[in-house]
Amino acid sequence: MPYLDDPSIWAWSLGIVQFAGLISAWLTRLGEDSTRQAWCRAVFVGCLAVIGLATMFFVALGTHSWLAPGVTLAVMILAAVWDFRPHDRVRSLQRLH
DSSP states (O other), rough: OGGGGGGGHHHHHHHHHHHHHHHHHHHHHTTTSSTTTHHHHHHHHHOOOOOOOHHHHHHHHHSGHHHHHHHHHHHHHHHHHOSSSSSOHHHHHHHHH
C-alpha cells in the first residue's frame, strides 16, 4: 500500500482523530442528563483511547510531533473532569469544613 507512505495521510488522519476527540468531549458535556448520555460517553472514551495511543506512538517515534496529540489528550481529560455547571461557591466551601 504505497499511499500509506505519504506523510500527509498520517497528518490528516491525526488531525481528524484530534478533531473527533474534541468534538466528542463537547458532545459529552452537552449530553449530560439526556437519553444519549451513554452513547456520548462511549464515543468519548473511545476517542480518548485513540488519542492516548497516538500520543504514545508519537512519543516513541522520538520526534516533537507528539505535542499536538498530547495537548488534545490534556484538553479531553480536562473536559471530562471539570464541572462546568454553575454552583454556589459559598455552599461548596462550607461543605468542606
